[in-house]
Amino acid sequence: MNNIGLYIHIPFCASKCPYCDFYSFRSDEATREKYAEAVIRELHSAAGKYGRTADTLYLGGGTPSLLGGNILADIIEAAKRDFRIDSGAEITVECNPHSLENGIFEKLKAAGVSRISLGLQSANDSERKRLGRRADRSEIESVIKSIKSAGIDNISLDVMLGIPDGNIDSLKSTLDFCISQDVSHISGYILKIEEGTPFEKLQGTLSLPDDDAVSDMYLFMCEYLDSHGYKQYEISNFAKRGSESRHNLKYWNCEEYLGIGAAAHSFIDGKRFYYPRSAEGFINGITPEADGEGGDLGEYAMLRLRLTDGLDEGELKKKIGISIPDNMRKKAEKYAADGYLVSDGQGIRLTRKGFLVSNTIISELIY
Numbered sequence: 001m002n003n004i005g006l007y008i009h010i011p012f013c014a015s016k017c018p019y020c021d022f023y024s025f026r027s028d029e030a031t032r033e034k035y036a037e038a039v040i041r042e043l044h045s046a047a048g049k050y051g052r053t054a055d056t057l058y059l060g061g062g063t064p065s066l067l068g069g070n071i072l073a074d075i076i077e078a079a080k081r082d083f084r085i086d087s088g089a090e091i092t093v094e095c096n097p098h099s100l101e102n103g104i105f106e107k108l109k110a111a112g113v114s115r116i117s118l119g120l121q122s123a124n125d126s127e128r129k130r131l132g133r134r135a136d137r138s139e140i141e142s143v144i145k146s147i148k149s150a151g152i153d154n155i156s157l158d159v160m161l162g163i164p165d166g167n168i169d170s171l172k173s174t175l176d177f178c179i180s181q182d183v184s185h186i187s188g189y190i191l192k193i194e195e196g197t198p199f200e201k202l203q204g205t206l207s208l209p210d211d212d213a214v215s216d217m218y219l220f221m222c223e224y225l226d227s228h229g230y231k232q233y234e235i236s237n238f239a240k241r242g243s244e245s246r247h248n249l250k251y252w253n254c255e256e257y258l259g260i261g262a263a264a265h266s267f268i269d270g271k272r273f274y275y276p277r278s279a280e281g282f283i284n285g286i287t288p289e290a291d292g293e294g295g296d297l298g299e300y301a302m303l304r305l306r307l308t309d310g311l312d313e314g315e316l317k318k319k320i321g322i323s324i325p326d327n328m329r330k331k332a333e334k335y336a337a338d339g340y341l342v343s344d345g346q347g348i349r350l351t352r353k354g355f356l357v358s359n360t361i362i363s364e365l366i367y
């Protein structure tokens with residue numbers, strides 16, 4: 001049996017960013033403690049049920065760092081014990097650079113954390129303010145310094161494109177900041193206005209760059225990061241050699257993962273299931289709901305085409321035992337002629353231009 005990736009969802013944030021539709025909310029200390037106890041209980045019960053070993057652990061949210069170093073260390077210790085996670089595993093914790101407990105990174109390092117993912121979004125304070133982010137640039141710089149001095153070298157920064165009043169110059173200054181901090185990984189996401197968020201209500205007043213401007217920013221980001229040693233390996237992800245996110249690669253390679261926590265999804269033994277979006281329900285022992293079967297050709301192709309390596313013939317044969325079907329190759333031809341993808345003996349890979357319209361291309365190829 002292959003090793004799985006283990007994901008733990010911590011749904012708490014100090015405040016709600018106006019663009020965010022993740023399952024996260026403000027909470028009190030008692031709720032956070034009860035939730036952490038429920039995570040440890042569920043880890044133990046899932047370990048007994050599936051009997052699997054994990055080689056990546058990812059604590060995401062929300063803002064896991066809000067739990068503080070001691071509680072996070074307790075959760076990590078429980079996960080390591082129950083899922084036989086060894087010292088070579090990739091263990092990531094998402095952190096918000098604002099209001100971090102003193103000494104948290106030393107505690108995380110001692111617990112085995114090897115990677116920190118920080119929500120930067122922009123290095124320009126005025127842009128960060130518009131996004132509802134609290135920390136300023138100097139605070140972020142000092143957080144990165146603290147992570148490194150605790151001995152954690154694998155740092156990922158999240159950057160956002162297409163933010164209100166954003167342009168290529170402001171994006172370049174954000175990327176320059178990331179490069180100057182010598183982080184190992186950068187994720188660059190295009191802002192999407194999600195239903196039900198404050199940004200949706202304000203949409204008409206936000207002065208958002210248009211689609212062409214956002215496309216230019218995306219292409220600029222890909223080239224600029226590439227020229228500074230950050231190789232693109234997925235639509236939105238760039239890494240220095242060997243620093244690709246091993247946990248997230250499991251999703252895109254359609255490998256197995258187990259999610260613990262409210263709103264966390266899993267894919268184990270060909271089945272998909274998830275915990276409902278209710279922290280209270282999770283604390284009270286609500287069980288995961290089934291979400292059908294997974295891992296067929298369509299799903300595998302959809303996930304793999306997000307990667308720069310694309311849908312690879314050799315990997316597809318190993319995974320599903322077939323070659324890329326003729327009808328998929330045929331549909332790929334017209335996109336290849338227009339420079340949106342490459343279709344050759346190795347497989348099918350989207351180009352950067354193709355990544356900009358990946359949803360359209362991928363759904364046409366797989367249906």
Ligand code: SF4
Binds near residue numbers: 017063096
């Ligand atoms: S910190 Fe992250 S998860 Fe929390 S509200 Fe902001 S974007 Fe959402």
